[in-house]
Amino acid sequence: MSSERRKKSIVFAITLIILILFMVPFxxxxxxxxxxxxDFIRNPFALPGYLSFENFVTAIDRMNFFKSLANTAFITVTAVVINMILSSMTGYLFARKKWRINKIIFMAFLASMVAPFQVYMIPLVRIYAGILGFSNNLLMVAYVAVGLNIPFAVFLYSGFVEGIPRELDEAALIDGCSFTKTFFNIIMPLLKPIIITVTVFVAMGVWNDFLMSSLFLTKTDTKTLAISIKTFLTNHSAEYAPMMAGLLLSVLPVLIFYLIGQKYIIEGVIAGSVKG
Structure with missing residues (x-):
């Protein structure tokens, strides 16, 4: 076996092992x-003796599934749309306008990406849920989600715009386009790969979020899917099988969304993180 073929075999074996490790939980x-x-407690790895959809019926009923699904979808779509508009415009501004204040703000964005949510978790809850009284407000959760995801999104958008020739901006300026009009008419259509990439990452993060949502949403009619899963866990027992069914129902929408946009993800991350 040649050296090159041996290397490919080793890479394939390692990739296959990693794939198996990632697929086991699913x-x-x-x-x-x-x-x-x-049966789950007896042997969680064994195949079911027969197919029963009772767990899914139980999950839909106990989780108030469709209401929780609507809440989750509302928060996710709102956060994704606002994040896309604000972050793409900010990334374009940072990439094209090399003002000193822009560099300072951009560095502040990068620094905020390092800090975990737990650092500013208590101040957020104290201000918005406590002082301002915005607990159990879906719009407030979406607002916080936008703020938490803007730094990462701006970083990718800014890097992607750096790879777009400035001659396009100059040509648009000669034709009488303003800075804002140039962005929406010329630049934004070129951002499709990075828009899809950021949208997938933000949507997955917001959809699956538990900690931040649980701090603001405590009423039954405002709970998201991630919070509703906790219905099956009590201080004295745990209903694992219905909980698994609920988890599967919860991840399917975002999994399908990820599979649809996956071909743009690698292209968008590489182009957005490496300045041209």
């Missing part, structure tokens, strides 16, 4: 959705 989620809790 496999357990799927197979245990069709088993009873007793």
């Amino acid at each position: 496999y357990m989620l799927v197979v245990n959705s069709f088993k009873s809790t007793a």
Whole structure:
């Protein structure tokens, strides 16, 4: 076996092992959705003896699934749309206008990406839920989600715009386009790969968020899917099988969305993180 072929075989073997490790949790989620809790505890890796959809019926009922789904979708779509507009415009401004204040703000954005949410979790809850009284408000959760995701999005948009020739801006300026009109008419259509990439990342993060949402949303009619899953966990027992069914129902929409946009993700991340 040649050296080159041996290297490819090793890379393939390592990739296959990593794939299996990542797929095992999803496999357990799927197979245990069709088993009873007793069977799950007995052997979580075994295939179900027969297919039963009772767990899904229980999950939909106990989780108030469709209401939770609507809440999650509202927060996610709102956060994604606002984030896309604000971050793409800010990234374009940072890439084209090399003002000193822009550099300072951009560095502040990068620094904020390092700090975990737990650092400013208490001040956020104290100000917005406590002082301002915005607890159990879906718009407030979307607002906070936008703020948490803007630094990462601006970083990618700014890097992507750096790879777009400035001659396009100059030509638009000669034709009488303003800075804003140039962005929306010329630049934004070129941002499709990075828009899809950022949208996928932000949507997945907001959709699956538990900690931040649980701090603001406590009423039954405002809970998201991630919070509703906790219905199956009590101080004295845990209904694992229905919980697995609920988790599977919760991740399917965002999984489908990810699969649709996956071909743009690598292209967008590479182009957005490496300035041209």
